[in-house]
Amino acid sequence: MPRPKSFDHAAAIETAMQEIWRNGYQASSVNALSKELGITRSSYYNAFGSREGLLREVLDHYLSQSPDRVLHGEPPASPVLTLLTDTFREICTVRARDPGHRGCLAVNCIAELAGQNTELGAFLVSAVSTSAARFTQLLDIAVDRGELPAGTDTHAQGLALQNLLMGINIFAKALHDEAELWMVAKTTLEGLGLYKEHPNAQL
Amino acid sequence: MPRPKSFDHAAAIETAMQEIWRNGYQASSVNALSKELGITRSSYYNAFGSREGLLREVLDHYLSQSPDRVLHGEPPASPVLTLLTDTFREICTVRARDPGHRGCLAVNCIAELAGQNTELGAFLVSAVSTSAARFTQLLDIAVDRGELPAGTDTHAQGLALQNLLMGINIFAKALHDEAELWMVAKTTLEGLGLYKEHPNAQL
């Protein structure tokens, strides 16, 4: 009986994400977003409820496809240090090759909204906390597997990795050279004793 | 002959800085800023020319009093590594004790405006570049003084320090505990071989 939804919700979220990523949240009005989505403001409010409602969906979508997504989920089969190194390498590549130099949408939103917008701010702060805890968890696994020495302060190291991650994502907005961006990550990872070259896999 | 300026320009910049720091640039309208400053919009435009004009002045003021200001200016008399360690310690303290958890105004503005607002974006990007170069310069001095080994890659280390700085400033918006924030900085500095305890000076 119901008329089927005639615009692709997922595709709309993707498009809106690109727009907010480029222009920032406060600068992305419902007018502008609706125009970009090719729908009317009526449809916008019908589909997303409010201006802020869309951003929440956009952030969920973003986090599910951001370059650090591989860190979450099941414990990795490959060595943890290789996973970490590869992930930071990937992040540097993606960030540097983004022609808009937009950095990380989540980090941008933290800078814009944390401690201000109660709802979204709290969500973002908790996402940072979760990510840092995940780094620590991975390092604990590395200790268990003998990849890292037993006395390793995985809590401190995990926080340092989270900091490296966010730093890279901000730095990428100002430092556009991929090699230099990777130099930042590699230098810090080496310092932390967490850098590991990829061991010529599949050979 | 001229009527004296009846509102304190410097104090107004300071007040506006606090407001923009708290709410972000895009969310700080001329209306809101004028009200906060206790002046009319007429006076605002008269004094600052435009919305953007004020931010430029605010950023200049901010940079002149931010916790990393001590890194600039004359080469330090004290050991470079001590200066670096103390500066990062100070930054962690200031950021964690800010009840608004606003982080760094400059970093917030980079996240909000870099690659978007041509004028201010370029200014902020160049400020990052300058700061990174200054870190490298300080490390070069440290090498000259024998504080660091001769083969040190001061360029890579300087970039890593700039990244640590910006990371801390973002992280502070989500991680409010001073000890944990300092753990981030200390762990990274130690990893980079740049951490040095303050040598009980004046004793």
Add this chain to the structure above:
DNA sequence: TTTATTTTGTACAACTATGTATAAAACTTG
């Protein structure tokens, strides 16, 4: 075809935004 539902178009309300213009008031110095 009727029915149930979603989407759309359009209008409205009530603000708010930036920037400009202009005349009146305030004030200090000569």
Add this chain to the structure above:
DNA sequence: CAAGTTTTATACATAGTTGTACAAAATAAA
């Protein structure tokens, strides 16, 4: 007191903002 300048008050123009309301159109299934 007069001159010169700054500040204020007020209005205007033009555009945009979020959110709501409601009827008309589109659509698929019974």
